[in-house]
Amino acid sequence: xxxxxxxxxxKAASTRLAATDGTLRDNALSVIAxxxxxxxxxxxxxxxxDLENAQTESLSAxxxxxxxxxxxxxxxxCEGLESLRRLPDPVGGTxxxxxxxxxxxxxxxxxxxxVIGVIFESRPDALVQISSLCLKSGNAVLLxxxxxxxxxxxxxxxxxxxxxxxxxxxxxxxxLMETRTDVQELLGLDHTIDLIIPRGSNAFVKHIMDNTSxxxxxxxxxxxxxxxxxxxxxxxxxxxxxxxxCQYVSVCNAAETLLVHADVAQDxxxxxxxxxxxxxVEIRGCPQTxxxxxxxxxxxxxxxxxxxxxxxxxxxxPGLGQAIDHINRYGSGHTDVIVSxxxxxxxxxxxxxxxxxxxxxxxxxxxxxxxYGLGAEVGISTNKIHARGPVGMEGLMxxxxxxxxxxxxxxxxxxxxSKPFTHKPIQ
Amino acid sequence: xxxxxxxxxxKAASTRLAATDGTLRDNALSVIAxxxxxxxxxxxxxxxxDLENAQTESLSAxxxxxxxxxxxxxxxxCEGLESLRRLPDPVGGTxxxxxxxxxxxxxxxxxxxxVIGVIFESRPDALVQISSLCLKSGNAVLLxxxxxxxxxxxxxxxxxxxxxxxxxxxxxxxxLMETRTDVQELLGLDHTIDLIIPRGSNAFVKHIMDNTSxxxxxxxxxxxxxxxxxxxxxxxxxxxxxxxxCQYVSVCNAAETLLVHADVAQDxxxxxxxxxxxxxVEIRGCPQTxxxxxxxxxxxxxxxxxxxxxxxxxxxxPGLGQAIDHINRYGSGHTDVIVSxxxxxxxxxxxxxxxxxxxxxxxxxxxxxxxYGLGAEVGISTNKIHARGPVGMEGLMxxxxxxxxxxxxxxxxxxxxSKPFTHKPIQ
Numbered sequence: 001x002x003x004x005x006x007x008x009x010x011k012a013a014s015t016r017l018a019a020t021d022g023t024l025r026d027n028a029l030s031v032i033a034x035x036x037x038x039x040x041x042x043x044x045x046x047x048x049x050d051l052e053n054a055q056t057e058s059l060s061a062x063x064x065x066x067x068x069x070x071x072x073x074x075x076x077x078c079e080g081l082e083s084l085r086r087l088p089d090p091v092g093g094t095x096x097x098x099x100x101x102x103x104x105x106x107x108x109x110x111x112x113x114x115v116i117g118v119i120f121e122s123r124p125d126a127l128v129q130i131s132s133l134c135l136k137s138g139n140a141v142l143l144x145x146x147x148x149x150x151x152x153x154x155x156x157x158x159x160x161x162x163x164x165x166x167x168x169x170x171x172x173x174x175x176l177m178e179t180r181t182d183v184q185e186l187l188g189l190d191h192t193i194d195l196i197i198p199r200g201s202n203a204f205v206k207h208i209m210d211n212t213s214x215x216x217x218x219x220x221x222x223x224x225x226x227x228x229x230x231x232x233x234x235x236x237x238x239x240x241x242x243x244x245x246c247q248y249v250s251v252c253n254a255a256e257t258l259l260v261h262a263d264v265a266q267d268x269x270x271x272x273x274x275x276x277x278x279x280x281v282e283i284r285g286c287p288q289t290x291x292x293x294x295x296x297x298x299x300x301x302x303x304x305x306x307x308x309x310x311x312x313x314x315x316x317x318p319g320l321g322q323a324i325d326h327i328n329r330y331g332s333g334h335t336d337v338i339v340s341x342x343x344x345x346x347x348x349x350x351x352x353x354x355x356x357x358x359x360x361x362x363x364x365x366x367x368x369x370x371x372y373g374l375g376a377e378v379g380i381s382t383n384k385i386h387a388r389g390p391v392g393m394e395g396l397m398x399x400x401x402x403x404x405x406x407x408x409x410x411x412x413x414x415x416x417x418s419k420p421f422t423h424k425p426i427q
Numbered sequence: 428x429x430x431x432x433x434x435x436x437x438k439a440a441s442t443r444l445a446a447t448d449g450t451l452r453d454n455a456l457s458v459i460a461x462x463x464x465x466x467x468x469x470x471x472x473x474x475x476x477d478l479e480n481a482q483t484e485s486l487s488a489x490x491x492x493x494x495x496x497x498x499x500x501x502x503x504x505c506e507g508l509e510s511l512r513r514l515p516d517p518v519g520g521t522x523x524x525x526x527x528x529x530x531x532x533x534x535x536x537x538x539x540x541x542v543i544g545v546i547f548e549s550r551p552d553a554l555v556q557i558s559s560l561c562l563k564s565g566n567a568v569l570l571x572x573x574x575x576x577x578x579x580x581x582x583x584x585x586x587x588x589x590x591x592x593x594x595x596x597x598x599x600x601x602x603l604m605e606t607r608t609d610v611q612e613l614l615g616l617d618h619t620i621d622l623i624i625p626r627g628s629n630a631f632v633k634h635i636m637d638n639t640s641x642x643x644x645x646x647x648x649x650x651x652x653x654x655x656x657x658x659x660x661x662x663x664x665x666x667x668x669x670x671x672x673c674q675y676v677s678v679c680n681a682a683e684t685l686l687v688h689a690d691v692a693q694d695x696x697x698x699x700x701x702x703x704x705x706x707x708v709e710i711r712g713c714p715q716t717x718x719x720x721x722x723x724x725x726x727x728x729x730x731x732x733x734x735x736x737x738x739x740x741x742x743x744x745p746g747l748g749q750a751i752d753h754i755n756r757y758g759s760g761h762t763d764v765i766v767s768x769x770x771x772x773x774x775x776x777x778x779x780x781x782x783x784x785x786x787x788x789x790x791x792x793x794x795x796x797x798x799y800g801l802g803a804e805v806g807i808s809t810n811k812i813h814a815r816g817p818v819g820m821e822g823l824m825x826x827x828x829x830x831x832x833x834x835x836x837x838x839x840x841x842x843x844x845s846k847p848f849t850h851k852p853i854q
Contacts, residue, residue: 015755019778098800104789106799113811114781194811215642215812236834243836328442350829351446354541362531362832371840372533372828373525373850384540384621385642386813389828401799401816402777405789407663409670413798423800 003185006142007192009172010115014140016170018112022089025135028167029085032132033078035163036156040074046155047124054148069124069152077125080376084136087375090397091138097426100403101419105426107402112138114194116396117186119208121200122146127156130197131174133376135164137396142186142193144177146200154178187212195396197379202306217395219382221332222252223306224364227323227349229340230263236361237268237339238275241312243363244337246279250308252380253335253357253367257303258314259323262288265316269293272314281310288316303330320345324352331355333382335367356382356389430612433569434619436599437542441567443597445539449516452562455594456512459559460505462590463583467501473582474551481575496551496579504552507803511563514802517824518565524853527830528846532853534829539565541621543823544613546635548627549573554583557624558601560803562591564823569613569620571604573627581605614639622823624806629733644822646809648759649679650733651791654750654776656767657690663788664695664766665702668739671764671791673706677735679807680762680784680794684730685741686750689715692743696720699741708737715743730757747772751779758782760809762794783809783816 017025036043047069054067093110100106116139120126127145134141145153157176165171177183186193190213197217198208206220226244228237244255260268269292276283284302285295295314302313303326317323327336335357338349350358357367367390369377374392381387387395412419444452463470474496481494520537527533543566547553554572561568572580584603592598604610613620614635623643625635633647653671655664671682687695696719703710711729712722722741729740730753744750754763762784765776777785784794794817796804801819808814814822839846 015751015779015781018781019775100793100798100800104793210640213637213640215810217812233834239834239836243838247837247841324442348446352442354442354445355827357828357830360829360831362830362835363837365837366527366531366830366832366835367828371527371837371848373527373848383642384825385644386825388825398811398813398815400782401784401794402787403784403789403793404787405793407660407666408789408793409666410674410790410792410798411670414674421798421800 003142003177003182004189004192006175006177007115007186007189010140010142010175011192013170013172014112014114017140017173018091018114018138020138020169022091024168025089025138026085028135028164028169029081029132031167032160032163033081035159036074036078036128039159040071043074043152043155043159044070046151049151050149059148063122063148066121066123067148067152073125077128080125080129081132084132084376087136087393090136090393095399099424099426100421101408101413102422104403104405104408107404108399109402110397111400113396113398115140115142115192117142117144117193117196117214119144119183119196119198119200120146122148124149124152124156126199127153128160129376131157131160133378133393134396135169135173137393139396140173142175142177144183144186150178184211187214190214199379215386217379217381217383217387217391219252219332219334219380221306222254222334223257223304223330223332224253224255224335224337225257225259225327225331226255226337226339226364227259227317227327228261228264228268229320229338229342229345230261231342231345232261232264232268232339233341234264234268234271238272240337240339240361240363241272242275242279244365245276245281245312246310247363247365249310251365253364254308255337255364256305256307256313257330258312259326260289260314260316261320261323262316262318265289265292269314276312279310281312284311284313286315289314306332320348324349328352328354333384334380335359335364337362337364356380430569430604430609431616431619433602433604434542434613434616437567437569437602438619440597440599441539441541444567444600445518445541445565447565447596449518451595452516452565453512455562455591455596456508456559458594459587459590460508462586463501463505463555466586467498470501470579470582470586471497473578476578477576484575486575490549490575493548493550494575500552504555507552507556508559511559511803514563514820517563517820522826526851526853527848528835528840529849531830531832531835534831535826536829537824538827540823540825542567542569542619544569544571544620544623544641546571546610546623546625546627547573549575551576551579551583553626554580555587556803558584558587560805560820561823562596562600564820566823567600569602569604571610571613577605611638614641617641626806642813644806644808644810644814644818646679646759646761646807648733649681649761650684650731650757650759651680651682651762651764652684652686652754652758653682653764653766653791654686654744654754655688655691655695656747656765656769656772657688658769658772659688659691659695659766660768661691661695661698665699667764667766667788667790668699669702669706672703672708672739673737674790674792676737678792679733680791681735682764682791683733683740684757685739686753687716687741687743688747688750689743689745692716692719696741703739706737708739711738711740713742716741733759747775751776755779755781760811761807762786762791764789764791783807
């Protein structure tokens with residue numbers, strides 16, 4: 001299908017979908033779950049084809065594991081649909097209500113953004129999660145999954161399309177893109193697509209951001225820091241550094257640089273060196289670090305690098321201010337940690353570090369929608385507008401102003417003898 | 428001054444400004460007001476030079492009036508500063524608070540966006556309003572006013588800079604750009620500038636939007652519609668149409684197209700024709716309109732045109748659905764009106780029209796920050812993310828996640844025997 005046509009259909013569907021009752025959308029989620037369970041064998045057969053292709057292409061074991069979509073994964077995905085169904089309807093909530101004058105009432109009402117483009121990795125469950133989040137929130141969606149999952153995605157999208165239609169959801173609300181050329185075309189549709197959510201490698205997200213004028217919700221780099229203050233509990237600092245670096249090295253909220261206050265360098269560095277050595281982490285250090293422990297010399301490039309690997313750079317800083325400056329200069333505004341027992345110093349760090357997630361005495365790895373309790377996670381954003389940090393369903397919502405009058409005109413409220421506005425909150 | 432340097436200074440100032448207490452920022456607003464009043468003669472002298480230049484360039488009377496900045500305008504501007512000072516501090520508000528586990532507490536806290544670039548028309552009071560809004564909300568700002576007001580703006584910016592510095596605001600938080608080349612340079616600083624707010628002509632705003640990857644808050648077109656339903660009070664429909672079209676023709680929320688339900692065309696059209704003729708409005712009509720009243724034939728171009736003038740296009744539609752389709756196709760998502768006594772039909776219109784402001788039985792001209800009671804207006808946005816419609820100070824705010832623990836690490840919450848999250852709201 002032509003992408004422009006698919007997008008036009010999604011836009012047409014989006015206004016009608018936005019006007020549906022929450023019960024209709026919730027019921028559709030149940031119908032979709034039922035369809036997935038009833039057509040398990042078809043899904044598993046399609047997934048089998050993807051897995052066979054992946055094996056001939058010698059995909060790595062972790063990627064194969066994420067690609068696999070078997071009976072238990074289908075069940076888990078359907079449970080996810082059920083818990084999404086139970087969340088309150090995000091559409092149509094009154095965010096504020098003001099009487100402007102007698103009989104002239106202003107309401108600010110939550111509504112879907114419109115048409116969302118989502119590009120995601122080779123995990124078939126992601127297709128179900130993303131499309132169901134969009135459906136729940138009244139948004140139309142164009143999806144592009146990793147090509148390794150092409151057969152599974154095609155089967156899942158077809159089942160979801162049919163089930164949603166049967167449940168009364170307007171046709172065209174979901175579209176599956178299949179090639180990179182499709183995505184390239186999508187990036188140009190700035191009159192039709194309201195928001196793009198890219199997931200995947202940093203290079204890929206950066207490519208998307210650089211090649212569209214459509215707003216993008218996401219993050220490219222995740223250069224996260226742990227700063228060990230002069231008033232840190234050093235045992236705690238070791239535990240937090242190791243967790244931030246090693247708990248899962250290949251993700252955006254893993255730490256890449258450790259900043260250490262000069263006053264505690266001598267006490268802290270040997271301990272953290274031993275702890276990191278036990279986890280096979282390579283250390284690259286600044287010249288002062290090298291005076292305390294044996295390290296590979298760090299260069300300017302290290303402070304700018306998201307290793308996503310068992311590598312950590314260490315820099316000794318003379319004070320809190322320099323730690324903050326380093327983070328504001330080299331960080332990506334994702335997640336940054338201070339370890340300190342001094343409340344005032346922790347507060348200063350918190351208020352001065354320009355980052356989406358600031359952690360006091362806990363691991364950078366906590367910055368995540370599930371851990372934050374946001375319910376379903378749409379993505380993690382390093383944007384400074386709309387939504388920042390882990391983003392739940394509210395990232396798919398905007399609002400509309402609705403003014404209800406009874407023949408009110410502006411001429412009556414301007415010039416000499418004009419009527420005043422009351423601007424009273426409506427309870 | 429070099430724009431990159433000015434932007435770097437603003438970025439450096441922005442993190443420190445974000446960490447200031449509200450009382451410091453409020454006090455600075457008072458100091459600025461005092462400085463403007465104490466240096467009235469200097470301001471008026473600078474303005475006089477601008478006015479003289481403008482006269483030799485034969486600026487139109489309305490533009491001259493907007494450019495003029497005399498004693499009474501200075502007083503009014505200072506009163507504006509005072510009322511801004513009295514508004515609650517938007518920085519540091521707790522938007523949500525959740526216990527993730529014992530001793531692990533998550534706070535979502537409002538904070539400034541960072542560095543805002545604002546380009547505005549030749550109204551000196553706009554410079555004061557915008558810079559004070561940014562100061563109140565803890566944002567650094569780079570400003571570019573219309574060149575006709577260059578001398579006045581330079582004087583005002585210098586007075587504000589000095590006064591704010593005296594009040595303890597970090598240096599560099601405000602910068603004045605002076606040329607179009609400066610603005611062009613600004614558009615490329617996507618690592619430093621967080622948001623651009625362009626005000627001015629549609630062509631200008633569109634130029635900005637098309638030439639930067641920095642998020643833009645604003646609106647290019649304002650193609651607003653009035654739809655007169657078959658169940659409309661036709662007297663009311665005339666009043667609302669005339670006000671929406673004529674109350675101020677050259678603004679974005681003035682109506683450009685009138686859609687009339689076929690069932691009431693015969694009764695309604697002669698009356699609206701007479702009312703519009705009395706206000707010297709030229710009517711361009713579709714072929715069916717021409718069967719009822721004498722009109723210039725409308726072409727496809729008319730439905731796409733924001734006249735900003737005493738011209739109105741009229742189209743007869745067979746039903747509510749076609750009115751909605753027309754608006755969703757040709758409208759700019761700014762402000763659209765339905766006149767109807769039927770609640771169900773009004774609700775359908777409201778829910779199906781994809782627009783920032785939907786008006787029931789009242790004029791399109793009400794969509795405005797002052798009339799909505801938002802306090803200070805930052806601008807009007809037709810964006811679908813971040814902020815939509817008239818935008819108050821909240822459009823300059825975002826939030827930061829702050830997680831406070833006591834040595835908590837993610838390893839304890841994953842794998843077999845992992846601790847559960849509590850996810851309890853903190854009261």
